[in-house]
Amino acid sequence: MQISLKIALIVILLIYLFCISKSVKRKNMKIGYLIFWCITGLILIIALLAPNFVENISIFLGFGLPINMIFSCAIFIILYLTFDLTKQITKVEKQNVLLIQELSLLKTEMKQLKNKNELEDKDERI
Amino acid sequence: MKKIILVIPAYNEEENILKTINNINKNSDRIDYIVINDGSTDNTENILEKNNINHIKLVNNLGIGGAVQTGYKYALKNNYDIAIQFDGDGQHDISYVNKICEPIINGQADMVIGTRYLDKRESSFQSTFMRRLGSNIISFFIKLLCRKKITDPTSGFRAVNKKVIEEFANDYPTEYPEPESTVSLLVGGYKIEEVPVSMNPREGGKSSIRLGKTIDYMIKVVLAIIIDSISFKKKRRKK
Known part of the structure; x- marks a missing residue:
């Protein structure tokens, strides 16, 4: 090198x-x-x-050139990573949807309760 | 007497939503409704708030699937027997509500789809050629996978009974909700009926389906329903 x-x-x-x-x-x-x-x-x-080490392994595994082995390894690792990431993103998206829905439902319920309370307060004052 | 609720998803529908709600109040005797404001960026929320319309404001935009599912969750929480999905853009006709509920009340079906292609006289609006072609292709694949003819699988006008409300509140496909939920119910052994209805062309705003993306949409929907039919069959076997 x-x-x-x-x-x-x-x-x-x-x-x-x-x-x-x-x-x-x-x-x-x-x-x-x-x-x-x-x-x-x-x-x-x-x-x-230790470039010799890499060279020996690549010859042992039958890659011919060390650079071929490095590229193959890198490609497979990146493939795995992107696969894993798309899986994670889908999972996070689903969790996100659930959170938004539950939060919005709760917020609505709270608002309704608040309105009801205010009305009752007014009634009592009258 | 069954408790019925209309689930109305609305995304940027400031032009149409008030008209839709007024039609509902005018036409039917005391039908409950819930508008799901899907994180609209326009004036929709103000209009809903000002007119005291029963609504849920989603804190973020979820898309039609997530919005409708929120409606089913609300229906489940408040113990409704029948939930009807109803568009906020004025395409659906409120006078068909009784007709669409009938098969459910009689126990003939778990879900009823309002179909615009069944009776040509019923619907003055048959929608564009591309849309019909798309519907036919999706229909064909549903027939192939589930052995049941669904004429209008992309129709957003549908009523479901309590069992299905529960099912949808727990798990509702969010990517292509109409065709996918149809397939998931068919595979799950639920009964689906179709009722001819008339639909109006959109009165304002923009349709959520863009013409240029129709082919892309078709391919993905077909793939999605194939995957659904496989994964739901597996789930059913486990049960």
Whole structure:
């Protein structure tokens, strides 16, 4: 691997790790996702520091070129992630609909009760 | 005497809603109604509030399916025997309410669909060619999957009994509600009847179905009802 390419990859990785650590600090991600991103980051670091290791694995698995293996892995991981995300979105949407409906029903009921109370108060005063 | 309620979904219907409600008050003897204001961005809420119209304001826009389901939840909570879905845009004719309720009161059906294609004399408004073609295609697939001819599966004028109100309050398809709910009931072993009604062309506002998207809509509806028929059959077996 050319030294300039290596430096570029390392810089990208550092930014990536920085983003993950920021998410850890702000706690704006579920632990499960965080673990997933950390493991991905770790694998990338290993691949960068020990390119021979990656090469040996790809030859062992029959990929021919290491880059083929990396691309295949990346595509499958991204496929899985988007699949999971669409599932999650559908679930969240359903929960959202239920919440809006129940909230609106409650609000209406409350308003009706309030009106009724006001009317009764007026009656009593008269 | 059965307790009947009209569920009227309304999204940005400031031009039509008052007319619809006045027609209801004029035409029928003491029918309850509930307007579901589906997060309208225009003056609908003000009109409803000012005229003291019984309504629920959804805090966010849910689309027709979510709005109608809210109506069924309300009907279930308030112990209604029959719920009638009725459009707020003046397309449906209030004088058909008795006719549409009849098969339910007699126990002949769990759901009654008001159909504009059954009797050509009944309906002066038969809607556009594309819409009829779409209805025919959906009908064909429903016949194929459920072995029951439904002439107007996209009609939004329908009455359901208490059992179905319960069912819909718990689980109502929100993406393509009319055809999908029809299929889910048929697969669940409920009886559906059709009654010829007359519908008026829209008096104002915009239809929720846009012409350019008809083909896209057709493909998705057909897929949705195929998936529904499979998943509901599975659910039924589990029961």
